[in-house]
Amino acid sequence: MIFTSLEYLIFLPIVLAVFWATPHQHRWAFLLVVSYVFYMFWRPEYALIMLTLTIVDYFAGIRIANAATQSSRRLWLAGSIVANLSMLFFFKYYNFAASEASALLHRLGSDLHIPLADIILPLGISFHTFQAMGYTLDIYHNRIKPEKHIGYFALFIAYFPQIVAGPIERAGHLLVQLKEKQTFSYERAREGFFLILLGFFKKLVIADNLAVYVDRCYGSWDSMRGGSLLLATYAFAFQIYADFSGYTDIARGSAKLLGVDLLINFRMPYLADSVGEFWRRWHVSLTSWFRDYVYKPLLATPRKCSRTAAVFIVFLLSGIWHGANWTFVAWALLNALFYFLNEKAIALKPSWFSNQKLRPLRVFITFNLIAITWVFFRADSISSAFGILRRIAGNILDGRMFAYILHIGGDSIWVEEGISFFWVGMFAGALILIAERIQQSSPSIVLRAMNRRPLRWASYIFLAYSTILLGNLGAKQFIYFQF
Numbered sequence: 001m002i003f004t005s006l007e008y009l010i011f012l013p014i015v016l017a018v019f020w021a022t023p024h025q026h027r028w029a030f031l032l033v034v035s036y037v038f039y040m041f042w043r044p045e046y047a048l049i050m051l052t053l054t055i056v057d058y059f060a061g062i063r064i065a066n067a068a069t070q071s072s073r074r075l076w077l078a079g080s081i082v083a084n085l086s087m088l089f090f091f092k093y094y095n096f097a098a099s100e101a102s103a104l105l106h107r108l109g110s111d112l113h114i115p116l117a118d119i120i121l122p123l124g125i126s127f128h129t130f131q132a133m134g135y136t137l138d139i140y141h142n143r144i145k146p147e148k149h150i151g152y153f154a155l156f157i158a159y160f161p162q163i164v165a166g167p168i169e170r171a172g173h174l175l176v177q178l179k180e181k182q183t184f185s186y187e188r189a190r191e192g193f194f195l196i197l198l199g200f201f202k203k204l205v206i207a208d209n210l211a212v213y214v215d216r217c218y219g220s221w222d223s224m225r226g227g228s229l230l231l232a233t234y235a236f237a238f239q240i241y242a243d244f245s246g247y248t249d250i251a252r253g254s255a256k257l258l259g260v261d262l263l264i265n266f267r268m269p270y271l272a273d274s275v276g277e278f279w280r281r282w283h284v285s286l287t288s289w290f291r292d293y294v295y296k297p298l299l300a301t302p303r304k305c306s307r308t309a310a311v312f313i314v315f316l317l318s319g320i321w322h323g324a325n326w327t328f329v330a331w332a333l334l335n336a337l338f339y340f341l342n343e344k345a346i347a348l349k350p351s352w353f354s355n356q357k358l359r360p361l362r363v364f365i366t367f368n369l370i371a372i373t374w375v376f377f378r379a380d381s382i383s384s385a386f387g388i389l390r391r392i393a394g395n396i397l398d399g400r401m402f403a404y405i406l407h408i409g410g411d412s413i414w415v416e417e418g419i420s421f422f423w424v425g426m427f428a429g430a431l432i433l434i435a436e437r438i439q440q441s442s443p444s445i446v447l448r449a450m451n452r453r454p455l456r457w458a459s460y461i462f463l464a465y466s467t468i469l470l471g472n473l474g475a476k477q478f479i480y481f482q483f
Helices: 006-021 022-038 044-064 070-107 127-142 149-156 171-179 186-219 226-257 275-279 284-302 308-323 326-348 350-354 356-378 382-397 401-406 421-441 441-452 453-470
Strands: none
Touching: 006 022, 006 226, 022 044, 022 149, 022 171, 044 127, 044 149, 044 186, 070 127, 070 284, 070 326, 070 421, 127 149, 127 171, 127 284, 149 171, 186 275, 186 421, 186 453, 226 382, 226 421, 275 284, 275 356, 275 382, 284 308, 308 326, 326 350, 326 356, 326 382, 421 453
């Protein structure tokens, strides 16, 4: 079930009405059932994967906590991690690995062909497997106690607002809230409603409008001008941010209406003034997961992996996590390269990076570096990504880029009313960035404004009418559903 679908607009109010009418001691069972219904709306049989891993990790967590020896604790932890990663590998990476292995064997002169599996990637498998592994790792490191109630643990894994695309929650944050007795709060409900409206605006008005232009340009990049490809690259930067953060807003808003606060997954990333800061603001739950469960353990190993190697490994694993394609590996390695170059620049010119007057320039440079990496994220292949970058660079070098940008009408897609999908999406994206900039510089002013009823309702009406009038309506899948 997609958040922006009509089904979800019917599903959520029914869930809310029944949830708040249900006694506290039975709410976990109701939420568990509706969470599985929500997930099974896509492919019912794949719910068995989540159920199997839930049972494995539930008993593994208890066994880790009760193990008499350290070797037994390691054995149960390894069993849990192997179960999760094996399932993740089979459904997400097996066909890619089999294809690459067959191609390699063919180049070596062998006729051996490794068969492919007839499978479809289960929604959210990368998210709920990482969430489950974080749970058993926290028990192993004595950060939390195992959950004895299998129903609450199953709900922690399957909680419908964040099951498909995060944020990746920790048991110490989400599981605790699921067990607490929730009372209805008008303040929390108001905030949740606003987040849902904002998420719809980001997805339908920004992301899905920009997707029309981006898909056309990247789908036939070899017949596009460099100016159009540059604009499509900038458009994709806005698209993926609006798409993913829009999902997170709807997820957080839905959870707030149920009395739960999910992690904030985005902290105005395009206002970062360095690549390192960008990654502390983008997809925060995944970045912090790799920091706590990969980066820090690597630095703490007896042989002490160097910080450079640890950062490189984290970026590489992040790329692999995103998908079974060499483009994601290239995207990750390019991010790592820019990260190290940025750190080197900070070390050589600390005054340049501490000067607040130069911050807008640093933000601009950082955004463009990240936009370059998005080319590899969005392109179908590494060769296509380099082809797109060559066309963009070629037009910049021959001085024709500005002329092409001024005449993109011929390369644009226009709706009947004459309003470009591209410009609607970019204008709405700019509004979001301006709003985020105001919030960053003057959070108290924004808070006071939203506490005033006329301004609050003006925001509701603006978001709702803009979404209805300018949104590219229709239940379109979120980008991160494929991860």
